[in-house]
Amino acid sequence: MRRHRRAKIVATVGPASNSPEMLKRLFMAGVDTFRLNFSHGTHEDHAKVHAAIRALEAEVGRPIGILQDLQGPKIRVGTIRDGKITVKAGETIRFVRNGADGDKDSIPLPHPEIFAAAAPGHHLLIDDGRVRVEITGLSDDHIDAKVLFGGTISNRKGVNVPNTVLELSPLTAKDRADLAFGLELGVDWVALSFVQKPGDLLEARGLIGDRAGLMSKIEKPAALERIDDIIRLSDAVMVARGDLGVEIPHEEVPGRQKELVRACRLAVKPVIVATQMLDSMVAAPTPTRAEASDVATAVYDGADAVMLSAESASGSYPVEAVAMMDRIIRSTEQHKLYRSIIDASAPGEEQTAPHAVAAAAAELAEVIHSSAIVAFTSSGTTAARIARKRPAVPILAITSDSAVSRRLSLLWGAHSVMSADIHTYEEMVERAINVGQLEGFVRPNESMVVVAGIPFAQAGTTNNLRVIQVS
Template sequence: MRRNRNAKIVTTIGPASRESAVLEALFQQGADVFRLNFSHGAHEDHQLSYERIRVMEAKFGRSTCVLADIQGPKLRLGTFRDGAVEVEPGDIITLVLDKIEGCKERVTLPHPEIFAAMQVGGRLLVDDGKVRLRIIEVRDGEADCRIEAGRKLSDRKGVNVPDAVLPLSALTEKDRADLKFALDLGVDWVALSFVQQPSDVIEARRIVGDRAQLMVKMEKPSAIHHLDELVMLADGMMVARGDLGVEMQPEDVPPIQRKIVTACRRVGKPVVVATQMLESMITNPVPTRAESADVARAVYDGADAVMLSAESAAGQYPREAVAMMDRIIRETEQSSHYHQS
C-alpha cells in the first residue's frame, strides 16, 4: 500500500477511533503512526487499541508505528466552594499551598515547586491562558496575584508558569507507571512531555533504554533555550504547539516552529508538527483554508510528519480528517515550490 508522499501522518486514537473498523479505515486513508495519548484513557483502553493496531498490521501486511505520548507534570488549581468564581481584571486573589475551600479571594495551588520559583512580577496562566495572573507579593506558602485578563476561575484548571524553570522532574509517578506499561506493550516511540532542560531527557533515556525511540515534545519556552542540546539527546522532536502557544505569544509560535524543524533537519532527526492542524474538522467535514495552508506550510518547512489530535481521537470526522491531510500533503509535495523549499 504505497503512500506516494514523504511526510507521515500521526493519528491520535481515542473514543472516536478505537474500534477495529475505524482503525482500518484510518490506515487505508493514510495514517502511518498511531498515537496513544496517556493524558486520557485507562491502560485497558490503550492495550485494546495497541492489540487492534497490531492485528490490523498483520491483516494488511504492512507495519505501522505506535507512539505512546506520556502526560508529564500537569499543574492545577484546587477546587472552589461552588465549583467556579467570577473574576474581573484588577481583582486580587491569594494562592495558598494549604488545602482550602476556594472562594473569590483565595484558592489552593497545591504545588510547592511553583511557590519555590515564584518572583514578584512573574506571570501565571490558568486554563490554557484564558486567565492571566501577575504575582504582586510572595510569602511563605502564599502569593497575592492580580487578575490581568479573564473572567472565570473553576475547579482544577491547569496552571502554566512561563517565566520560570520549575524544580520538577519531567516524569511523575503516573508517568513512570504509564511508561512501564507502554514499554511492556511494545510501543515503537515514547513522547516525553513538558521537557524543560536536558536533564529531563537523560532521566527518561535511562528508563527507556533501547526498548523504544524517544521523542521530545517542545512545549516549554525554557526548552527552546536548550534546543540544540535536546535535539542531540532525542531520537526525534515534536513541535507541540498547544502548550507552547499558551506560554508564548501567538505571533512567536510560527518562527519557533520553523526554528525547531530546521534544527532537526540539520542533524537528520525526525520532527513532527502537532496541534490544531485541522481543528475545525472535529465538528466539520472539511477544514478551513487557513488550516489547509498550515499543514502545507509544515510540509514546505520540512516536517517529517504532521499530527491529528482531537480531530481523530474525539471528532465527528476522523476518516475525513486523515484523508484530507493525506491529500494536502500529496498536493504540497507535488508542487514545484516544495522542491525549492
C-alpha cells in the same frame, strides 16, 4: 501499500477511532503512526488498541508505528467554593499552597515547586491562558497576584508558568506506571511532556533504554533556550503548539516552528508538527482554508510528520480528517514551488564521512534520474541521513529489525521494508533489485542508488555507495 507522499501522518486514537474497523479505515486513508494519549483512557483500553494495530500490521503487511504520549506533570488549581469564581482585570487575588474550597483570597494551588521558583513579575496563565495574572508578592505558603486578563477560574483548571523553570520531574508516578506498561506492550516511541531542560531526558532514557525511541515535546519556553542540547539527547521531537502557544506569544509560534523543524533536520532527528492542524474538522467535514494552509506550511518547512489530535480521537469525521491531511500533503509536495522551497531551507553539510556518503547518494540519484535510493539500515540512521537531504527520489529503507522498521514510519520519505540481513555485495545487489521491484520502486532498464555500511548489519556505518542497473 506504498504512500505517494514524503511527509507522514500521525493520528491520535480515542473514542471515535479505537475500534479495529476504524483503525483499519484510518490506516487505509493514510495514517503512518498511531498516537496513544495516556492522559486519557485505561491501560486495558490502550492494550486493546495496541493489539488491534499489531493485528492490522500483520494483515496489511506494512510496519505501523505506535507512539505512547505520557501525560506529564500537569499543574492545576484545586477545588473552588461553588465550583468557580469570576475575576476581573485589576483585582488582586491570592493563591494558597494548602487549602480547599477556596475563594478569591485563597485559591488552592497545591504545587510547592511553584512557590519555590516563582518571583514577583512572573505570570500565571490559568485555563490555557484565558485568565492571566502577574505575581506581586509571595511567601512560602501564598502568592499574591494582580489580574491582567479576567475571566472564570473553575475547579482543577490547568496552570501554565511561562517565566519560571520548575524543579519538577517530567515523569510523575502515573507516568512511570504508564511507561512501564507501554514498554511491556512494545510501543515504538515514547513522548515526554513538558520537557524544560536536557537533564529531564536522562531520567526517561534510563528507564527506556533502547526499547523505544524517546521523543521530546517542546511546549515550554525554557526548552527553547536549551533546544540544541534537548534535540541532541532525543530520538525525535514534537512541536506541541498547544501549550507552547499558551506560554509564548501567538505571533512567535510560526517562527519557532520553522526554527525547530530546521534544527531537527540539521541534527537528523524526525520532527512532528502537532496541535489544532485541522481543528474545525472535529465538528465539520471540511477544514478552514487557514487550517489547510497550516498543514501545507509544515510540509513546506520540511517536517517529517504532521499530527491529528482531537480530529481523529474524538471528532465526528476522523477518516475524513486523515484523508484531507493526506490530500493536502500530496498536493503541496506536487506543487511547482515545493522543491525550490525545500532545497532553499536545506541545512549545511555535516563534516563527517557518513553524512557525505548519504548526501552524495541523494545528489547522485537526482542527477542520473534513479528510480529510488535503497538504504540498507540496521538502526535507521542511514535512512535518516539520506532523508535529511529531502531528496526528490524515493527512499526505500531495508532493515532486518522490526522495531527499526516501525520507527521509520515516522521518517520523511522512507518506505520501510523488512528483510533478512545481507552479508556480501552480491546479496546486497540482488536484495535491492528484488525488493525494489516487489515494492514497485523500479522497473527493468532503470537504476537505483544503493547505500549501506561495511561491515554489513553494523549500526552507525554509512560508508558505501553503489549504482545498480536493473536488467
